[in-house]
Amino acid sequence: MARIKIDLDRRIGTVDRRIFGGFIEHLGRCIYGGIFDEGSPLSDERGFRLDVVQALRDLRIPVLRWPGGNFASGYHWVDGIGPRDQRPRRMNLAWHIEESNRFGTDEFIAYCGLVGAEPYICVNLGSGTIDEAQAWVEYCNGTGHTYWANLRRQHGYPEPYGVKLWGLGNEMYGSWQIGALSAEDYVAKAREFAKVMRMTDPSIQLVSCGWNGWSDWDRVVLEGLARYVDYHSIHLYTGSPDYYGNVLSPHLADFALASCQALIDRVRYEQGIDHPIYVAYDEWNVWFRQWGYDASVAGLEERYTLADALAVATYLNIFIRRCRTVRLANLAQMVNVIAPIFTNPEGLFLQSIYHQFRLYSEWTLDVALDAFVEAETYHLSSEQEARSPWRHRVARLGPFTLVDAACTVNSTGEEITLAVVNRDLQRAVQATIEFVGTAVRPGALVREVNGPGPDASNSFDQPAIVSVSERALDTGGSTISYEFPAHSVTLIRFH
Ligand code: AHR
Structure with missing residues (x-):
C-alpha cells in the first residue's frame, strides 16, 4: 500500500x-x-x-x-x-x-x-x-x-x-x-x-x-x-x-x-x-x-x-x-x-x-510540487552496499521508500505529471493518489516502462524487451486508486 x-x-x-x-x-x-x-x-x-x-x-x-x-x-x-x-x-x-x-x-x-x-x-x-x-x-x-x-x-x-x-x-x-x-x-x-x-x-x-x-x-x-x-x-x-x-x-x-x-x-x-x-x-x-x-x-x-x-x-x-x-x-x-x-x-x-x-x-x-509519499521502506545492508565498485556509503542515508515519486505542474495548474518508480522487486503497490483542493478529469494518459524482470535488457536481436506501454485512465476525481506494477516506472499526465 x-x-x-x-x-x-x-x-x-x-x-x-x-x-x-x-x-x-x-x-x-x-x-x-x-x-x-x-x-x-x-x-x-x-x-x-x-x-x-x-x-x-x-x-x-x-x-x-x-x-x-x-x-x-x-x-x-x-x-x-x-x-x-x-x-x-x-x-x-x-x-x-x-x-x-x-x-x-x-x-x-x-x-x-x-x-x-x-x-x-x-x-x-x-x-x-x-x-x-x-x-x-x-x-x-x-x-x-x-x-x-x-x-x-x-x-x-x-x-x-x-x-x-x-x-x-x-x-x-x-x-x-x-x-x-x-x-x-x-x-x-x-x-x-x-x-x-x-x-x-x-x-x-x-x-x-x-x-x-x-x-x-x-x-x-x-x-x-x-x-x-x-x-x-x-x-x-x-x-x-x-x-x-x-x-x-x-x-x-x-x-x-x-x-x-x-x-x-x-x-x-x-x-x-x-x-x-x-x-x-x-x-x-x-x-x-x-x-x-x-x-x-x-x-x-x-x-x-x-x-x-x-x-x-x-x-x-x-x-x-x-x-x-x-x-x-x-x-x-x-x-x-x-x-x-x-x-x-x-x-x-x-x-x-x-x-x-x-x-x-x-x-x-x-513547476515541481512537493508530493507527499507514504510507502513501505527498505533498509540496505552493508553487505549489499559493499557489492558496488563505487563503495558509496548509501545505506546510512536510508531507509528509503520503495515507491519514489516526483510531481510537476504547468504554470496554470491545469496539467499535472506524476512520475512514480516502484522499486519493489516482487510486488505491485496499490496506491491512493489524493489531490488537495482540486480534482482531475478521467482520461489521464499513462505511460509505463517495464519488462519481464529486473535483468531484462534490449539488444540488436531483441530491441523491445524493455519498452514503453501507453493507456488511458478512465477514473477521475480528487482521489484515485492506482496499482503500480513491480519494478516499473510510470508517468501519469492528468488534466
Ligand atoms: O564518463 C566517463 C568518465 O567518467 C569521464 O571521462 C570522467 O569525467 C568521469 O570520471
Whole structure:
C-alpha cells in the first residue's frame, strides 16, 4: 500500500529543462562510430550518423557537454579545426586510443544545431594553457576582427557560435586526471582562466570543477571561485550488481545536492555574493559493469537492464525535487559509452535507460510540487552496499521508500505529471493518489516502462524487451486508486 498526496500550493520551484542535458566524449565509440561515422550510408555528407541524430532529437536534449570528461584534460582544441585531412593524429592518453581530430569544435557546434542542443564546452585545465582557453572562447564567440574570430570566418563560419556555457576543467582532483591539482592550486589556476575567458566574452557562464558536492575539495573550490562562477559541478555515478543497491543508490545524489547547496549558501552568505550559483550535475548515470579507467575497459560499453532504468528514473525524480539547486545536468554519456543509444555499422537500438529518460524529458512540466509519499521502506545492508565498485556509503542515508515519486505542474495548474518508480522487486503497490483542493478529469494518459524482470535488457536481436506501454485512465476525481506494477516506472499526465 502507498499514499501519494499532491497539493498544488506546495510548489518547490521551476524545473530547468537543462536537467535533461547530455554529454559526449572522445572515448571508445561515443564520437567515432557513434555520433560521427564518415562514409557510412547512415551518415550525412558531414559524417553525422542520422539515425543517432533522430534518436537524440527524440530525447529533446537541451544542452550537450563536450569534449570530455577525462579527455578534456589533454585536449588541444586547435588540433580539431581547419581542413580535416590536415589535422594531426594524436594519442588520447585518457582512454588509450588514437584521436584523429576529425570531429572538432566546428563539427560539435554543427552537431548541436542538428540535435537542437545548446553547446557546453569543458576547457583543458590539465595540459592546456590560459592562452588556449582564451583563444577557444574568441574562436567561438569573437565578433571583432581579431585572429581567432577571423580564423573561424576563414573556416567558413561567419557568425559567432555564442557558446555561453564553459566548464573550468574536468575532475581536476583525481589522480587519473592529466595535470591533477590540489584544491588550492586548482582555485589559483582556474581563477586566472576564468578572468581571461570572461574578458574575452563577458556574457559567458562558468562552471567550477566540483567533486561529489560534500567534499573538502568542493568547499575549497567554492570558497575560492564563487565570485567567478555561475555553476559548480558534481560528478557522481552509482551502480551495483545488487538489485536494491542499484535502484536505491541514486539517493546519494539527493545527499550530494543538499550538501552542495549548504556549501553554496554558506559561501554566498560569508562573501556577500549576490549572483546565484547553481549545481551543474554534469556527469551522472548508472555505471558499474565496464568500470574503471584502464585500457581493458576503455570502451565502457555498458549494457543496461530494467533495474538500471529504475535507477535512472530515481535520479530524475531527485533532480526534479531538487530543482532549486540543480539547473543543469548531463547524462553521461549519449552513445555507446555508458549510453542510452547503442550503435553498430548497420543501425542502433535503444537501451532500457533511453525510454524513461525520454518520457521524463517529454512529460516533465514547469513547476515541481512537493508530493507527499507514504510507502513501505527498505533498509540496505552493508553487505549489499559493499557489492558496488563505487563503495558509496548509501545505506546510512536510508531507509528509503520503495515507491519514489516526483510531481510537476504547468504554470496554470491545469496539467499535472506524476512520475512514480516502484522499486519493489516482487510486488505491485496499490496506491491512493489524493489531490488537495482540486480534482482531475478521467482520461489521464499513462505511460509505463517495464519488462519481464529486473535483468531484462534490449539488444540488436531483441530491441523491445524493455519498452514503453501507453493507456488511458478512465477514473477521475480528487482521489484515485492506482496499482503500480513491480519494478516499473510510470508517468501519469492528468488534466
Ligand atoms: O564518463 C566517463 C568518465 O567518467 C569521464 O571521462 C570522467 O569525467 C568521469 O570520471
